Amino acid sequence: MNFSPEGDYRGYLQNHTPKIDEIISRIEPKTPCGEFFRRYWHPVALNSEVGEQPLPVRILGENLVLFRTTNGRFGLVHRQCPHRNASLIFGKCEKEGIRCCYHGWLFAPDGEILETPGEATDSTAAKNIRDRLRLGAYPVIEFNGLVFAYMGPPDEMPDFPLYDSFSLSGITTRPYRIDYNCNWLQILDAIMDPIHTSFLHSTISGAQFSEGLGEIGELEIHERGIQFLGSNTRRVNEYVWVRVNELILPNFTQAGAAFAADGTKTRFFGRSSFTRWVVPVDDTHSMALAWGNFGERGDPLEYNNQEGCELIEQGEIIDRSWEEKQLHPSDAEAVEGMGPISHHKNEHLMPTDQGILLYRRQIRKLVNDLKNGKKMPRPQQVPGEAVRTNGQDTVLYMPQKNTDDRLFLRSVGSNVLNIQFEAEKMPLDKRDQYIFDKLEAMEKNHIQ
Numbered sequence: 470m471n472f473s474p475e476g477d478y479r480g481y482l483q484n485h486t487p488k489i490d491e492i493i494s495r496i497e498p499k500t501p502c503g504e505f506f507r508r509y510w511h512p513v514a515l516n517s518e519v520g521e522q523p524l525p526v527r528i529l530g531e532n533l534v535l536f537r538t539t540n541g542r543f544g545l546v547h548r549q550c551p552h553r554n555a556s557l558i559f560g561k562c563e564k565e566g567i568r569c570c571y572h573g574w575l576f577a578p579d580g581e582i583l584e585t586p587g588e589a590t591d592s593t594a595a596k597n598i599r600d601r602l603r604l605g606a607y608p609v610i611e612f613n614g615l616v617f618a619y620m621g622p623p624d625e626m627p628d629f630p631l632y633d634s635f636s637l638s639g640i641t642t643r644p645y646r647i648d649y650n651c652n653w654l655q656i657l658d659a660i661m662d663p664i665h666t667s668f669l670h671s672t673i674s675g676a677q678f679s680e681g682l683g684e685i686g687e688l689e690i691h692e693r694g695i696q697f698l699g700s701n702t703r704r705v706n707e708y709v710w711v712r713v714n715e716l717i718l719p720n721f722t723q724a725g726a727a728f729a730a731d732g733t734k735t736r737f738f739g740r741s742s743f744t745r746w747v748v749p750v751d752d753t754h755s756m757a758l759a760w761g762n763f764g765e766r767g768d769p770l771e772y773n774n775q776e777g778c779e780l781i782e783q784g785e786i787i788d789r790s791w792e793e794k795q796l797h798p799s800d801a802e803a804v805e806g807m808g809p810i811s812h813h814k815n816e817h818l819m820p821t822d823q824g825i826l827l828y829r830r831q832i833r834k835l836v837n838d839l840k841n842g843k844k845m846p847r848p849q850q851v852p853g854e855a856v857r858t859n860g861q862d863t864v865l866y867m868p869q870k871n872t873d874d875r876l877f878l879r880s881v882g883s884n885v886l887n888i889q890f891e892a893e894k895m896p897l898d899k900r901d902q903y904i905f906d907k908l909e910a911m912e913k914n915h916i917q
Contacts, residue, residue, distance in 0.1 A: 487815035493832050494652050494810050496749040497530030501836045506719055507621035508845040510629055511748050512758035513545065513609075514616045515644050523567060525558045529620060530751040533607075539564045544578030545618045547605035552585075580606030614644030615758055627847055633855040633897055634723060634744050640767050642744075642760040645778035647787070649756065649801060652810040653720070653749040654829075656757070659800055660714050660722040661824030663688060663701035669803055670784050677784035677799070679731035686710075687878040690824045691886060695831065695846050698859055699824040702882030705732030707868040709878060711885045715860035716828055717848045718835070720747045723860025727781040729768050730862040737908045738889075738901065740766045741860040742781045753809035757782055850893060857893050857900065859886070865912045884911065 496503040506529055513528050514535055523536040525548065532548045534557045544567060548556055555571035566577040568584075575584040580603040588595035610617045610629055619626050649656055659665060667685045670677040686703030695718040702711045710732035715723040723741035730736050745759035761781055763773040768781060779786045785799035794802050818826055839845060848856045863885050870877075888907045892900040 487812040489810045490654075490813040490829075492836060493829060494654055494813070495752055496653065497752060501840060502832065503529055504621075505832070505836050505839055505845065506749065508625060508839070509621075509627070509719055510610070510617045510619050511720070512615040512746050513618045513748070515646050515758070516611055516614045516616055517644070518646075519543065519616060521562060523558055523560050523562065527750050527754075528618070529749055531620070534558055534560070534567070535609075535616065536560070536562050536567045538562055538566060538578065542578055543609040543611055543616060544576075545607045545609045545616075546576065546578075546580060550574060550576075551602055551604055576604045576606075578606065578609070580604040613642060614760060625844070630721075630848055631855045632721070632744070632848075632858050634740060634762070634858050634860075635855065637740055637762070637764075637766055640740070640762050640764040641770065641773060642762055643773050643778060644758075644760045645775065645782070646759075647757045647779065647782045647801075648750075648754070649805060650754060650809070651805045651807065652753060653747055653755040655804045655807050655811045656755055656800075657716070657720060657722070657747045657828075658825050659804065660716050660724065661690075661697055661699050661828055662822065663699045663712065663714050663824070664821045665803075666701070669798065669800070677780075677797070678727050682731075684710075684732070686712075687875060687882060688821060688823075689879065689882050689886070690827060692827050692831070695835075695848060696859075697824060697828045697831075698886065700882045700886060702878045702885075703732065704869065704874065704878060705864075707866060708732050708734070709865050709867045709881050711863045711865075711882050713859055713861050713886065715741070715858060717856075717858070718828065718832065721745070721848075722747060723858055725860065725862030726768050728772060730864055732864055734864060735866055735912065736862055736864040738766075738904045739862040741858075742768045743778075745782075855897065857897075859889050861889075863908055865908065865915070867912065867915045881911075 493502050496506050513526055514524060518524055519535055519537045523534045526533050526535050533545055534548050535545050537543050539562060550557055550569040552572055552574050555569055557567055557569060559570040560567040565583055566575055568575045573586045574582060577583055582599045582602060585595045585599060607618045607620050666682045670682055672683055684703040684705060686701040689700045691698040697716040699714045700711060712725040722745045726739050727742040730739055741762060743759045743761050745757055748756050748758055750756055761778045763770050776786055783799035783801050785797055835845060850857050888904055892903045895903060
């Protein structure tokens, strides 16, 4: 038996609790980053979750009630009735709005008090309260199976953003929701961390998506205002695979396909497996609200089910034993394992974390800009048209030649993204064809 352990043990010297990044982690009401989030539209629920009864929701640290009137109009309101604070979770959905269970006050989706039935019809007090008081409410839009809300100042409400991936031809979409027991930032970090797929989803947990993702490629980060692109260009035998992850602040994310691409056959500008928002519930809980994209330019149609969406989102299904989670961790285990809020001051960021460093820095800048009275930027690129997005997979047949292959991979990754940037202001149908033609020419020029 060895009674003299050897080594440089530092547990006692490092057993302090580091600080979290308060500025960009906290999103509850009146926090700097919370105010930043409230200048944008966010999904708050699946359409399918909103039935005949009010739905309790918690978004950005606020306890709210989402409901649908009997004529199909959505409302998102503060949970407590302004009369005597009864919970509108127990309210009744009617044609004109939601009625409080306690004294029958009726509220329109915009918070107007329509009826105070317990008071006399000629009551001056009742008329005055209906004229001057409103239930707190937020604008709501239902789109493609998701319910979106704007929770910021009414006079700063932006147009609802339309992205090109909302209407890709030949794509079938499926809305989904995945809950996370941790702060929103550690979930969002993963999209700007392209290299984690080579480890978490490959060598550690086995090939959760494809063997090719285990190859460590050449990383490149593009910062373009509030859009951030992280490309990983890897070689898989005789093919070069350019995979692009995308973040548009504050929380819109896309990537390549989860199962349609594996780096072993040509693919031109295949689009994201999901169109996704990472939405803070409160400081220590979050959810991914999204739709999976299935079809020729998305993932295979056989994954168009709840289990398929869970695999696309995390790499594993959600309902697994503890032993399975330890043996084959998914994104959820990786990010929730950091704790409710990661201790950011104990991180040691490396060159491969450049994307995380850059987007966090931009959030801090925008938070400071907002405090100084500046308007928040929008993702629009071509006024009046859908926002061009870039999350994608491209796989080109490019056998290795007698050159520095790492340098070659970096040039291919840069060229692929530059082709997309060149086409950014083209009409959408011409843009895609331009990209297809350029990629095909790249492949032919290499093998000639």
